[in-house]
Amino acid sequence: xxxxxxxxxxxxxxxxxxxxxxxxxxxxxxxxxxxxxxxxxxxxxxxxxxxxxxxxxxxxxxxxxxxxxxxxxxxxxxxxxxxxxxxxxxxxxxxxxxxxxxxxxxxxxxxxxxxxxxxxxxxxxxxxxxxxxxxxxxxxxxxxxxxxxxxxxxxxxxxxxxxxxxxxxxxxxxxxxxxxxxxxxxxxxxxxxxxxxxxxxxxxxxxxxxxxxxxxxxxxxxxxxxxxxxxxxxxxxxxxxxxxxxxxxxxxxxxxxxxxxxxxxxxxxxxxxxxxxxxxxxxxxxxxxxxxxxxxxxxxxxxxxxxxxxxxxxxxxxxxxxxxxxxxxxxxxxxxxxxxxxxxxxxxxxxxxxxxxxxxxxxxxxxxxxxxxxxx
Amino acid sequence: xxxxxxxxxxxxxxxxxxxxxxxxxxxxxxxxxxxxxxxxxxxxxxxxxxxxxxxxxxxxxxxxxxxxxxxxxxxxxxxxxxxxxxxxxxxxxxxxxxxxxxxxxxxxxxxxxxxxxxxxxxxxxxxxxxxxxxxxxxxxxxxxxxxxxxxxxxxxxxxxxxxxxxxxxxxxxxxxxxxxxxxxxxxxxxxxxxxxxxxxxxxxxxxxxxxxxxxxxxxxxxxxxxxxxxxxxxxxxxxxxxxxxxxxxxxxxxxxxxxxxxxxxxxxxxxxxxxxxxxxxxxxxxxxxxxxxxxxxxxxxxxxxxxxxxxxxxxxxxxxxxxxxxxxxxxxxxxxxxxxxxxxxxxxxxxxxxxxxxxxxxxxxxxxxxxxxxxx
Numbered sequence: 037x038x039x040x041x042x043x044x045x046x047x048x049x050x051x052x053x054x055x056x057x058x059x060x061x062x063x064x065x066x067x068x069x070x071x072x073x074x075x076x077x078x079x080x081x082x083x084x085x086x087x088x089x090x091x092x093x094x095x096x097x098x099x100x101x102x103x104x105x106x107x108x109x110x111x112x113x114x115x116x117x118x119x120x121x122x123x124x125x126x127x128x129x130x131x132x133x134x135x136x137x138x139x140x141x142x143x144x145x146x147x148x149x150x151x152x153x154x155x156x157x158x159x160x161x162x163x164x165x166x167x168x169x170x171x172x173x174x175x176x177x178x179x180x181x182x183x184x185x186x187x188x189x190x191x192x193x194x195x196x197x198x199x200x201x202x203x204x205x206x207x208x209x210x211x212x213x214x215x216x217x218x219x220x221x222x223x224x225x226x227x228x229x230x231x232x233x234x235x236x237x238x239x240x241x242x243x244x245x246x247x248x249x250x251x252x253x254x255x256x257x258x259x260x261x262x263x264x265x266x267x268x269x270x271x272x273x274x275x276x277x278x279x280x281x282x283x284x285x286x287x288x289x290x291x292x293x294x295x296x297x298x299x300x301x302x303x304x305x306x307x308x309x310x311x312x313x314x315x316x317x318x319x320x321x322x323x324x325x326x327x328x329x330x331x332x333x334x335x336x337x338x339x340x341x342x343x344x345x346x347x348x349x350x351x352x353x354x355x356x357x358x359x360x361x362x363x364x365x366x367x368x369x370x371x372x373x374x375x376x377x378x379x380x381x382x383x384x385x386x387x388x389x390x391x392x393x394x395x396x397x398x399x400x401x402x403x404x405x406x407x408x409x410x411x412x
Numbered sequence: 413x414x415x416x417x418x419x420x421x422x423x424x425x426x427x428x429x430x431x432x433x434x435x436x437x438x439x440x441x442x443x444x445x446x447x448x449x450x451x452x453x454x455x456x457x458x459x460x461x462x463x464x465x466x467x468x469x470x471x472x473x474x475x476x477x478x479x480x481x482x483x484x485x486x487x488x489x490x491x492x493x494x495x496x497x498x499x500x501x502x503x504x505x506x507x508x509x510x511x512x513x514x515x516x517x518x519x520x521x522x523x524x525x526x527x528x529x530x531x532x533x534x535x536x537x538x539x540x541x542x543x544x545x546x547x548x549x550x551x552x553x554x555x556x557x558x559x560x561x562x563x564x565x566x567x568x569x570x571x572x573x574x575x576x577x578x579x580x581x582x583x584x585x586x587x588x589x590x591x592x593x594x595x596x597x598x599x600x601x602x603x604x605x606x607x608x609x610x611x612x613x614x615x616x617x618x619x620x621x622x623x624x625x626x627x628x629x630x631x632x633x634x635x636x637x638x639x640x641x642x643x644x645x646x647x648x649x650x651x652x653x654x655x656x657x658x659x660x661x662x663x664x665x666x667x668x669x670x671x672x673x674x675x676x677x678x679x680x681x682x683x684x685x686x687x688x689x690x691x692x693x694x695x696x697x698x699x700x701x702x703x704x705x706x707x708x709x710x711x712x713x714x715x716x717x718x719x720x721x722x723x724x725x726x727x728x729x730x731x732x733x734x735x736x737x738x739x740x741x742x743x744x745x746x747x748x749x750x751x752x753x754x755x756x757x758x759x760x761x762x763x764x765x766x767x768x769x770x771x772x773x774x775x776x777x778x779x780x781x782x783x784x785x786x787x788x
Contacts, residue, residue, distance in 0.1 A: 074736065078743040081728070104711070104736045112714050112732060120728050335480070338488050352457070352496050356488060360450065360480045367454040367746060 037177075037224040037251035039283045047398035049275060049302035052389050055252075055283055057176040058221035059116065059124040060091065064283060064304040065388055067295065067381045068094045068126060070312060073103065074119040077312055078367075078374040081121050087348070088378045092124040092176075094307045097169055098133035101159075102152050106172045114174030114219045126307070127175035129166045129208075131228075132256070132288065135184040143183060143200070163207035167215060167225075174219045179254060180208035182228040187261040194232030198241050201230045209248055224251035226285060232257060233266055235273055242277035252283035255303075259289045268297050275302035292321055292384055293408040299388050300401050311377035316370050318362045320349070321380045325411030329373065334359040346383070349376035413600040413627035415659045423774035425651060425678035428765050431628075431659055433552040434597035435492065435500040436467065440659060440680040441764055443671065443757045444470045444502060446688060449479065450495040453688055454743075454750040457497050463724070464754045468500040468552075470683045473545055474509035477535075478528050482548045490550030490595045502683070503551035505542045505584075507604075508632070508664065511560040519559060519576070539583035543591060543601075550595045555630060556584035558604040563637040570608030574617050577606045585624055600627035602661060608633065609642055611649055618653035628659035631679075635665045644673050651678035668697055668760055669784040675764050676777050687753035692746050694738045696725070697756045701787030705749065710735040722759070725752035 038056040045051065055062040069076045069084065071093045076084060084090045095115055104118075112118035115125055134141050134148045141150035147162030163181045170178035181204050185197040205227050212225045227245035231237030245253045255274050258267045271286060278284050285305035286298050295306055311321060318329040322342055337355040345351070349358060349372040361369030391397040414432040421427065431438040445452045445460065447469045452460060460466045471491055480494075488494035491501055510517050510524045517526035523538030539557045546554035557580050561573040581603050588601045603621035607613030621629045631650050634643045647662060654660050661681035662674050671682055687697060694705040698718055713731040721727070725734060725748040737745030767773040 073740050073742060074733070075742050075744040078747070080724070080744065080747060082724070103740055104732070108712060108732060108736070111712055112730065117714075118730070118733055118736075120730075120733070336484060336487055338493075348456070348458070354488065354494070354496075356480070356484060357450070357494055357496070360484070360494075364449050364479055366449060366451050367743060368451040368456065370743060371454070371456060371747070 037283075039252065039281060041281065043393050043395075045300075045392050045397045046395060048300040048401060049272075050299050050388070050392050050397050050401070051302060051304065052392045053283070053304060055304075057124045057224070059122060059176055062091045062124055063389060065295075065299045065385055066091060066305050067385045068092050068305065068307040069378050069381075070094050070096070070307055070309045071119070072096045072099050074100060074115060076374075076378070078316065078370045079378065081119065083375060084121075085123065087375060088382055090123070090378065090382060092126060093121065095125055095127045095173065095175060096130070096133060097127045097166060097173065098130035098161075100127075100173060101130065101169050102154055106169060110172050114172070116174060116219075124176040125173075126177040127170050127173050127179065128287070129170070129179040129181045130161050131166075131179075131182045132184050134161060145200070145203070147181065147204075148183075163204040164211040167208055167211040171215055171218055171223070174217070174221070175223065176221070177224045177226060177252065178212075179226050180205050180228055180250075182230055182256050184257050184260065185230065185232050187233065189232050191232070191234055191237070194230075194234055194237055198230045198232070198237050201228065202241070202244050205245065205248060209250070226250055226252040226254050226283075228254045228256040228287070229274055229278075230257045233262055233270055235270075238270055238274050239277055242274050246277065246279050246282075250282070252285060252305075253278050254285040254287050256287050258286065259294075264294070267294070268301065271298050271303065272301040278302075292381065293405065295381070295384060296388070296401060296405050296408060300398075300405070311381045312374050315373035315377040318369070318373065320373060321377050323380075329355070329358050329362050329369075345380075347376040347379040348372060413659075415628065415657065417657065419769050419771075421676075421768050421773045422771060424676040424777060425648075426675045426764070426768050426773050426777070427678060427680065428768045429659070429680060431680075433500045433600070435498060435552055438467045438500060439765060441671075441675045441761055442467060442681050443761045444468050444681065444683040445754050445757075446470050446472070446683055446685045447495070448472045448475050450476060450491060452750075452754070454692065454746045455754065457495065459751060460497075461499065463751060464758055466499070466754065466758060468502060469497065471501055471503045471549065471551060472506070472509060473503045473542060473549065474506035474537075476503075476549060477506065477545050478530055482545060486548050490548070492550060492595075500552040501549075502553040503546050503549050503555065504663070505546070505555040505557045506537050507542075507555075507558045508560050510537060521576070521579075523557065523580075524559075539580040540587040543584055543587040547591055547594055547599070550593070550597070551599065552597070553600045553602060553628070554588075555602050556581050556604055556626075558606055558632050560633045560636065561606065561608050563609065565608050567608070567610055567613070570606075570610055570613055574606045574608070574613050577604065578617070578620050581621065581624060585626070602626055602628040602630050604630045604632040604663070605650055605654075606633045609638055609646055611646075614646055614650050615653055618650050622653065622655050622658075626658070628661060628681075629654050630661040630663050632663050634662065635670075640670070643670070644677065647674050647679065648677040654678075668757070669781065671757070671760060672764070672777060672781045672784060676774075676781070687757045688750050691749035691753040694745070694749065696749060697753050699756075705731070705734050705738050705745075721756075723752040723755040724748055
């Protein structure tokens, strides 16, 4: 994978770069909208390109494997063809979703055995077959199978779990090398650092993943319930041991403030369901903070919220109208709020990239991060 | 109201014309997408203009009066401003919705007293206050309050009901003349013909409404359960007695085949929830007939359904993908299906206008109507 660093901030660990894939170049730091089932909920594909300008989206292997299933995706010629999306796709390995099934999964050396949340049918994700499944999906970037320990968890469990993830990483790497892409475009594979919230384990895991020669490395197992400060601390600690010339992806993070703090700690890639899921609950991320559109105070607010902000919600509609849509469960409310929140996330990343490039990031970060901490 | 007839078909009663409003000119025959609560469900306003090219939409007075209510719409400066729509809007009078409340409404000479379906609160729609409410909504075309008798209904009831509608029409007309538009653009008022399925009553009602000098005349009380043939017969009968130089609006109709048959019987305007509501259930109207996307036969159908048809659903996505979206209750499915069905309805109207203009309507109608009768 060609990852090119273009700038490193002078005071923080923030950096800009480009990630080249056969479906296009991704400028980092980047936020990847989550398209669980081959659709970013409530957003059309041409809106993702034309309105939000998302350079890459994420698909969930666990969900796509169950529905529509590998046969259908294979018949379509891969996920890009299936969903008519020709920019890059990253797929997770399903490890986190299986971890979330708690009572309906069992971990063994072989892999993760689980019951489908749809029909209770039994399935196995192994380090090898999640590579095979992601070959069928045809994502540009695939993830290894990992185990995500809960928070809190004792050190013995965190260590055992990390070691299992390491053995799975080696098997996953081998499976990747033993197989070929199916659709003519290159695929890359990322490792995942684990180790709970134990600094020595985190360090060991980062060094282990760095040694495997993955195309990029993710930090996993964070944002699972630990205090935000601890998440920042672990991220900061981990990026010290990750190779400078490989993209670093902080999985499942986060709120806008988290993105700021973690870009400053050297992260290049993020994904999170927050902007899309919370949009559907009426929570809007804005430059003025988080807003809940369901609040009665918007009922008679016949102004545009932030008319200079480049989302349709801000520029075309009043808060009273959006409030009315949510109050009446109108689909248009979900559409406009989702478009807005993703526009906000992508705008924030663009702002950070611009400032890192101009060498004004650290100054802005020090001022702006405090503001957003209070609000978002 | 300036309604200009441009062409009348040589063999059928089909006609083309233009309706001029301060929000733009409407070419007829026209289909008006239903935007019950100030939104055509699952469609953005710029898609209504740019993708569907809907020249006019419909709003429901009953629903808008309850939510967001007249205060909010008034505060916004009317429905156009509230929903950011600058093309024409037609609003019904709420008569039909109140009729649908059955047990929760009571008709008196004064008007229709009803209980809100939201909270059971009591309200009155009178011929006078529905004019006042529609002044606040600021629709380009408003409807009089009418009573819609059920089907079947005995002749005595149909006659009494029609006579009530006539007395209400006179009061509504007076209220219209006694009030002024609130937002600087002209408003027009349409009468509504009733009379059940009794030809003599229908004739009497058509002549009565013609005599009142309304800007246009609607045919009401059809498509409420009577056989389709009877609906065509009543429509055909009514248009014989309606003024040639006024627009004729068949309320709440219908399926694509109904539109064809009723254009041939001299109707200029239609509205119906079918294309939007049925889209949300997975029913697609196409040139090849009605399709249910939930049918398992589409699961592995990796082709575009009708790649020459100008909807995103047809041109950008495969049937397998749309099937997957519906199977998983993805909002994108509702969006694409709604856009498609409205595109189909508007395409059908455009085709009819084109053929009437070119004097090829009757020939096409005779062939195509038979096909669509079998399919849609």
